[in-house]
Amino acid sequence: MKKTLRIVAAVLMVGSIAFWVAAGANRGWTKTRVPTKVMDTVTGLEGIEWQDKFVPGVDFLAAALLGAGLLAGVSFLVRTKSK
Amino acid sequence: MKTYLTVLSLITMAGMALAAPQTFDFKDPKGINNAGFKLDAPLESINGSASGVSGTVLFDPENPGATKGKITLATASLMVPNPMQRQHMLSDKWLDAAKFPEISFESKEFKNVQTTGDTTTAEVTGTFTLKGVSKELTAPVKLTYLKDKLGDRVPNQKGDLLVIRSNFTIKRSDFNIMPGQFEDKVSDSIELTLSIAGASPK
Numbered sequence: 001m002k003k004t005l006r007i008v009a010a011v012l013m014v015g016s017i018a019f020w021v022a023a024g025a026n027r028g029w030t031k032t033r034v035p036t037k038v039m040d041t042v043t044g045l046e047g048i049e050w051q052d053k054f055v056p057g058v059d060f061l062a063a064a065l066l067g068a069g070l071l072a073g074v075s076f077l078v079r080t081k082s083k
Numbered sequence: 084m085k086t087y088l089t090v091l092s093l094i095t096m097a098g099m100a101l102a103a104p105q106t107f108d109f110k111d112p113k114g115i116n117n118a119g120f121k122l123d124a125p126l127e128s129i130n131g132s133a134s135g136v137s138g139t140v141l142f143d144p145e146n147p148g149a150t151k152g153k154i155t156l157a158t159a160s161l162m163v164p165n166p167m168q169r170q171h172m173l174s175d176k177w178l179d180a181a182k183f184p185e186i187s188f189e190s191k192e193f194k195n196v197q198t199t200g201d202t203t204t205a206e207v208t209g210t211f212t213l214k215g216v217s218k219e220l221t222a223p224v225k226l227t228y229l230k231d232k233l234g235d236r237v238p239n240q241k242g243d244l245l246v247i248r249s250n251f252t253i254k255r256s257d258f259n260i261m262p263g264q265f266e267d268k269v270s271d272s273i274e275l276t277l278s279i280a281g282a283s284p285k
Contacts, residue, residue: 045115
């Protein structure tokens with residue numbers, strides 16, 4: 001149990017950092033929509049189109065690291081079965 | 084003499100009709116029209132845009148300085164990348180989109196009008212209304228008149244286009260939007276960028 005919790009905590013920590021970095025290491029809040037620019041060739045205007053896309057931010061990273069920390073902390077409270 | 088006068092009056096009337104101001108509708112079927120906003124506070128930068136543009140502008144290509152009109156923005160169309168931030172922005176504490184569904188600018192006067200070809204630059208003074216508070220402000224504006232270009236944008240339609248571009252800054256405290264609060268995260272100054280095109284079908 002103790003070992004499992006620590007493994008899950010480590011996987012959660014490494015996985016969330018890797019996901020955050022792979023998604024662009026956004027140092028702002030988590031985004032669920034991103035703007036993309038669309039050019040209108042007739043008027044020369046640049047329009048903005050919002051597309052649904054999940055971009056994890058520092059709040060996502062903090063929540064994941066907190067979760068990993070809690071799991072690791074709980075693992076220290078679990079008693080090892082005496083043989 | 085009588086025939087000459089009749090022809091002359093017909094030519095004059097036709098000329099007046101041609102020189103009459105055209106009405107441009109800014110409800111954009113292509114969804115390109117937008118107003119961008121940027122708040123750059125010490126701790127946080129907020130960038131977003133709004134697409135719910137509507138309104139009409141009376142524009143006379145022969146006299147761009149006489150342009151008049153009103154552009155309205157649907158408050159609920161304001162968008163930012165973070166859903167919680169958007170929820171807060173539209174809530175009764177900030178913009179109160181339910182009670183104040185529109186943001187508008189109504190022009191009163193054009194000054195320092197300079198026209199080169201199809202492009203006119205000027206300073207427009209008008210009434211800006213946000214969250215139920217109306218303030219007079221002056222902003223630089225660029226108008227581009229695109230004669231007979233509507234068909235290139237909207238197939239099977241003939242007419243002209245009018246492109247309006249403007250950048251100006253307002254203070255949220257002037258419009259009773261949480262004045263003096265959270266200025267480290269939500270800047271008091273809001274940079275606005277208007278990029279819109281209106282159509283005048285024939």
